[in-house]
Amino acid sequence: KKDGSGADAGDCIDCNLCHAVCPTGVDIRQGQQEGCITCGMCIDACAQIMERVGRPLGLIRYASFDELEGKPxxxxxxxxxxxxxxxxxxxxxxxxxxxxxxxKMLDIKVLHERQPLFVRLSDGSIQNKYKLKLLNKTGGDISVRILAEGPEGLRMSGMDKALSIPFGRVTPYTVFIRVPKDKLSGERLVLTFRVLDETTGNLIDSYESMFIGPKL
The missing domain is CATH 1.20.5 (Single alpha-helices involved in coiled-coils or other helix-helix interfaces)
Incomplete structure (x- = not known):
């Protein structure tokens, strides 16, 4: 800050513009203060004045304490x-x-029917109902085939042929899985649905669910 005349005087000319433009009323000439929001308006104002009076820029600037202390x-x-x-x-x-x-080019979600959890068929086998939701993420319709893997003797109905999944939409399908009662080894068994590309046979996605039966 300028406090005299001559070559040793500071570059500040006490125009007070840095204080006037500050939105929080901080006088940055007194050093960094709590009210400063580092908006930089005082920097721009000071730079304009320094250009007009032919003084070096950077009198007000962003700087670390190490820089101000002259450290490398x-x-x-x-x-x-x-x-x-x-x-x-x-x-x-x-x-x-x-x-x-x-x-993945396609996502599959599987929802197990809750009411009822299972149905006992006339031949004694146990049937579960599932709702499959398929989301096609590719740029066009794709043809897929759904397979189910789980307990021995498992049979799936409702997915006897390839499915055409339209682009960009969630497509729901309902399937039924039945398992002979004598093949059930527990009340809850792991059941995996796999989605295969109908053209290449490659696995696209899979989803692990549960097959629920009566207490043994």
């Missing part, structure tokens, strides 16, 4: 914080690229 400054790319931030950014971009490259 590390290059930007060698500062620990910058390296950590750079690593986090690269890691985030890598995760995004990996995620985009591994998006």
């Amino acid at each position: 400054q590390l290059p930007l790319l060698k500062r620990p914080r910058v390296i950590i931030y750079l690593f986090l950014i690269l890691f985030s971009f890598g995760g995004i690229i990996f995620g985009l490259g591994n998006i």
